[in-house]
Amino acid sequence: MLWTVARDLLGKLLVVSPQTVNEFREPSSKSKAYRGPHDRAAHSYGGRRTKRTETMYGIGGTAICLFVYGMYNQFNVVTGSRGNSARSIDSRLEPVEGDRLDAQTSSRPTGPKSHQRPGKLCIALGIDRKLDAADLLAERVWLEAQDGIPRFRIATGPRIGIDYAEEWKDKPWRFWNQGQSFYQ
DNA sequence: TGTCCGATTGGT
DNA sequence: CCAATCGGACAG
Numbered sequence: 001m002l003w004t005v006a007r008d009l010l011g012k013l014l015v016v017s018p019q020t021v022n023e024f025r026e027p028s029s030k031s032k033a034y035r036g037p038h039d040r041a042a043h044s045y046g047g048r049r050t051k052r053t054e055t056m057y058g059i060g061g062t063a064i065c066l067f068v069y070g071m072y073n074q075f076n077v078v079t080g081s082r083g084n085s086a087r088s089i090d091s092r093l094e095p096v097e098g099d100r101l102d103a104q105t106s107s108r109p110t111g112p113k114s115h116q117r118p119g120k121l122c123i124a125l126g127i128d129r130k131l132d133a134a135d136l137l138a139e140r141v142w143l144e145a146q147d148g149i150p151r152f153r154i155a156t157g158p159r160i161g162i163d164y165a166e167e168w169k170d171k172p173w174r175f176w177n178q179g180q181s182f183y184q
Numbered sequence: 185t186g187t188c189c190g191a192t193t194g195g196t
Numbered sequence: 197c198c199a200a201t202c203g204g205a206c207a208g
Contacts, residue, residue, distance in 0.1 A: 041191070042191080043190095048205090050205070052204060066191075067202085067203065067204085068190065068191065068192065068203095069189095069190055069191095069193080069202080069203095070201040070202030071192070071193080071200075071201055071202075074192085117192075117193070118191080119192050120192090120193080161190085161191065161192070164189095
């Protein structure tokens, strides 16, 4: 199921291994699920198929990198089978002890919260649209298993920032690791 | 071409 | 609560 994938993303390490000096490794503490064409909150609602959403219709295991709000990039993961898909997961990551994200977010003062959310995360990891449609089984960006998270540690709640989504607004498709996240 | 809006964020 | 900020979607 879609939300099973979202839940399983928790605790995974997102690794972006570009040709740059740093290799950032971040464990996911939060995820959200968007259910393809039916979900009013999904960009692919109604089967909308444009340049921007095209990647969502690809095969599961592909990255989607979207530009949102004129300011931020967002990293998502496609789930489901080709054509059928139109589904994605959005993840939030927390810094690991000793990481070097602060160096990337530069000018502003940075605390642990400043780069854990999707927009700042992409800045920190250097994720942009160039990674759109990247194969997560290849060598640019991938997910690695870590220690599992006990099921009782995983909380769920409604997704945020989608007030327009009508009855889909209340679906409990946001997941987070209670032992790890700053936000609930 | 013009207008409207957003899967965000940080500051009032 | 609200502004920042601009590409994408869509109407015309």
